[in-house]
Amino acid sequence: PHDLLHEMPISFWTEHRHTTHGVTQLKTFNSPFHRNASFSTPVELTYEGARPHEMEQWPNYAQKSLNDAKIC
Numbered sequence: 001p002h003d004l005l006h007e008m009p010i011s012f013w014t015e016h017r018h019t020t021h022g023v024t025q026l027k028t029f030n031s032p033f034h035r036n037a038s039f040s041t042p043v044e045l046t047y048e049g050a051r052p053h054e055m056e057q058w059p060n061y062a063q064k065s066l067n068d069a070k071i072c
Contacts, residue, residue: 008014
């Protein structure tokens with residue numbers, strides 16, 4: 001008899017995971033699927049910093065017209 005709650009499933013892919021190309025990294029050894037969540041984690045949760053469009057710190061200069069320019 002097999003203990004389904006404590007035995008890890010064995011398949012061709014689990015036996016050859018180190019030689020198979022394109023397999024995600026192994027993060028935990030106590031879950032049955034060994035998936036790396038970094039591919040499906042939203043960017044907002046992955047990085048604590050600002051999003052790329054929020055990092056733009058360009059000065060917001062008001063464009064002056066030619067009539068406002070002073071000629072010396």
